[in-house]
């Protein structure tokens with residue numbers, strides 16, 4: 173099939189390459205010429221394991237192209253909307269300008285029978301507005317809503333082998349016919365036994381934000397338990413293991429630490445609260461305010477812990493921050509807890525040196541005042557305190573003795589509960605973590 177993908181960021185680039193891998197002819201459209209040039213050259217503009225190989229294969233097959241010119245999508249019959257919906261500056265609500273401009277660029281190209289498929293995360297009600305706009309211009313085109321659940325770091329795997337496919341559609345004959353086109357797009361995925369859930373447009377949009385809200389709540393729940401553990405001397409990692417054995421609870425997303433960040437969970441729960449307010453049901457989501465607060469408190473607690481470890485003041489102390497990305501296997505620094513803590517420490521007078529295997533270039537652009545090092549050992553050289561804030565495998569594997577040889581003080585704070593305390597303590601380190609004695 174001929175497909176177009178509007179928006180070639182984290183979601184769209186992976187989606188476009190994956191659809192080509194599934195055998196479709198795909199044109200990726202993006203307004204950023206640098207992004208398009210990099211993708212055309214087979215270089216993803218961001219770090220995503222497996223994507224360089226997938227892009228190379230798809231470009232090599234001749235089935236994947238990129239363009240800044242929307243009219244290049246005029247041959248396609250199924251058009252995916254994959255643009256970003258960031259948080260509005262100074263507000264909780266989502267900024268829909270990229271969605272609207274992608275739709276406006278697409279409208280003049282629509283032919284009878286074309287299907288527009290929304291994948292971006294949007295406030296419920298957006299799809300209905302887009303559907304109306306499409307019908308005004310091309311009454312014989314249809315809108316479906318097909319939210320995306322990929323995780324950065326596992327984006328290729330999640331796109332090719334998703335947990336489920338959600339199809340949102342109006343209750344009409346023509347929408348049901350359009351959903352058959354989507355079945356054709358995902359023929360291989362469906363043949364693999366991937367569950368398909370059909371829903372109305374509102375439910376499909378809500379599924380996405382409900383899923384992210386649940387995940388954020390799960391993380392903040394365990395971080396709230398970490399606060400209790402800190403007050404009582406209990407160990408949140410043991411608590412998580414113990415409750416996680418209950419299949420109804422499950423152990424995943426119960427890792428306590430410095431909390432969630434990234435371009436999705438924080439802004440999605442805020443946009444969800446803003447939308448609930450508009451709908452007059454803000455009370456239904458008031459718990460998300462607490463989820464957000466618990467999350468932000470963990471960053472403050474991390475700085476407090478650093479101060480305690482440094483004997484009451486961090487002024488003039490040299491601190492190595494290991495991790496800048498919001499999570500491992502990503503170079504994404506959007507709302508990164510690690511960088512937020514690093515910047516706070518620096519503002520409060522510490523001399524902070526940040527290392528990260530992938531995210532330093534992005535971090536330097538956003539926080540030029542922080543000092544950066546290429547490796548953990550470089551960052552830790554002469555440090556009074558080492559803080560592990562993103563659990564990159566190479567940081568988890570760090571040898572206490574190797575680090576001890578370069579630091580000024582053997583003090584380590586584990587912001588992700590990813591290190592083995594005994595290994596550090598027996599090597600003469602003061603080890604502290606969030607929610608753990």
Ligand code: UGA
Pocket residue numbers: 293320321322323324325384387391424425426427428429430431432433434435436437498499
């Ligand atoms: C999240 C969702 O997991 C995806 O399903 C969704 O498709 C995506 O948002 C999206 O909306 O596009 P992502 O932002 O890539 O994916 O990252 P996650 O793996 O969810 O991690 C989010 C944050 O939570 C990270 O900062 C991570 O360190 C933190 N986290 C995760 C914890 O603090 N504890 C945990 O147990 C798990």
